Amino acid sequence: MAQQIGLFLNPVGQRRVDFQGMYADMFARLFIADGTEQATLLLGQERVDLLIIDLERFDSSFDLDAIAELIARRAGAPVLLLCPFISAGWLPALMKAGPLAYAIAPLDDTDLRVAITAQLDTPTTSGTPADDLRALLALRTRMQQALLDVDDITNVAEQICVALCDVPGAVHASLFRMDVPGDLQLEAQYSPTGLNLARVLHRSDRLLQSPLRHAFPGLVAACSNEMALLDAPAKAGEPELALSLVDKGVEMVIGLPLGAAPGSALAGSLCLMFGRARQFSCAELDSFMALAQLAGFGLRMAAMSRENEALLGRVTHLATVDALTGVANRRHGEHLLELEIKRARRYKVPVALIGFDIDRFKAINDQFGHPVGDAALRTVAEVTQSVLRASDVLIRSGGEEFLIIVPHTSAIDALKIAEKIRVAVAQTDIAGCDRLTISLGVGQLADQESADALMQRVDAALGRAKRAGRNCVELAMS
The missing domain is CATH 3.30.70.270 (Reverse transcriptase/Diguanylate cyclase domain)
Structure with missing residues (x-):
């Protein structure tokens, strides 16, 4: 390992200085880059055994394509992404650019050393067991069929949560939705273990005002329209929340926006909680996002059905009732x-x-x-x-x-x-x-x-x- 060469990429000067000071001893040589252009130049001039991309302070709307090109240039050589848990939306797009491993930030010194060592010793990328992937594909089909005959928003949300608990390893599924007054509410939840998320969050409505909206992945995804992935409750930075989740057997939480494009109005999110933490593959993350988009579509169809019924009722009223007297x-x-x-x-x-x-x-x-x-x-x-x-x-x-x-x-x-x-x-x-x-x-x-x-x-x-x-x-x- 001491003979290997690393390259660390991050736009923030202090983070580069800190990384070099703490982890240079893990490499024979460690290069530092402040942007993708400098990193591309270094990769063209030097042999690099491990490229470490710290996504903190990068902006996906400006930097995503350039970082994806950098990963593609690696042509399968080891890449480790350090991804903030509130910005997991980077992962599916970058995984499509080429093989990589990721670690969810924030990371303490021990965890980051373990992640680096794993890639320097035996480079691996997250894979998906065939049975798990087949289960996700089957779940998508069941959700599509379940949504065909349901036209009530509450019933749609409940059926979605019940179906999502068939995801391998899931112990709880919930759906957050923007309500009519313009705030976020816990529309539905289901847990085969009896976990009650409203108790964990201390409320089930007005969640845009919740102090946990920047810490709990389901709320983060609903507020930002971006995937959030917490692979250790302590990383949320909220000790009470972390203790509550761990006490209820939750080791990993993923929040998925309901099919809303960046910049569009908030719609809500799906949230899945798991009994153990593990790495997801690109195929799994894509499947999760597809399920969220399907759920968002189902909710929109239910809302349209409700609006159509109200409109039909109004038209029927106008056609059958005397406007002046109401008879x-x-x-x-x-x-x-x-x-x-x-x-x-x-x-x-x-x-x-x-x-x-x-x-x-x-x-x-x-x-x-x-x-x-x-x-x-x-x-x-x-x-x-x-x-x-x-x-x-x-x-x-x-x-x-x-x-x-x-x-x-x-x-x-x-x-x-x-x-x-x-x-x-x-x-x-x-x-x-x-x-x-x-x-x-x-x-x-x-x-x-x-x-x-x-x-x-x-x-x-x-x-x-x-x-x-x-x-x-x-x-x-x-």
């Missing part, structure tokens, strides 16, 4: 009457129809104005609804005219209901004008009678009520 409109009312007639005939039960309109409504509009007339219509609808049963349906059939479908009710009983409505309206104060009255007609469906014929009979009875002096109820002739 059924004429078109929807006629449809409901047809359905009620079919039901009455099928089960051989009576059904009645009440029709009424506001007496001298034109005079109200002319004397007090249309806003007062609109208020009068709303008040009459509200008063009528207060008298009706839950099964009765109030319909605004046009202008000041209303219909009421009264199921399971004979003409005699419908007359009693109509009289209650007449009295209630007559006793109600109308804002902006004098009290008003209504005239009503009542009819019971006859055998083989159509909806149109029933409405015509009720309308004729209403006309007789008008001619009889208004503010009264007339029974339709059979």
